Amino acid sequence: MRRIATALGAVVTAGTLALAIPGSAYAATGNLVINGVGHNNPSGCFATGTLASLIVNQTDGIAYVYSDLNCSGDVQEIIQPGGTALAFGSSVYIG
Template sequence: MRRVVTALGALAAAWMLSLALPGPAHSASGDLVLNGRIFANPSGCYRELNAPLSVQNRTGTVAYVFASRDCTGPAQTVPARQSASSAGGHSVRIS
């Protein structure tokens, strides 16, 4: 009986640990090209970019171009598999 209780305790501890560990980070599949620089499987905010900004979104998700340097405020969208340029773009977010 003691072995069963020990085994159940170990299983419960492993299950609790699996809940505490973060899952894999999600990124867009494909490439994001910003001013000629290629980012494979991009994710998050790309900051402090130089304007004018050329964006080639070679992923399956929308990219957002911001005039701010930290991906905040109003955004221009660049749909999946499309390109755009922004005279005042300084940051891009993609998930």
């Protein structure tokens, strides 16, 4: 009986990991353009290089503009897929 419980626990754990890992590897499809520089199928955090940035979100993901570097601080702007914004922040995150 103990072996069955151990095996069942391992199967449940493996199933949970299998469902969690694909979400973390997701990259937006399309182009994220920050001040004229394109990023194809972007994923992660990008520095804007300036305080005021023109951001064009031509992806299927939502872009979040953060006040500080490394996508920290407060969210200053949320740019929906297909949206464009003149945003004031130091970094952009897209998943």
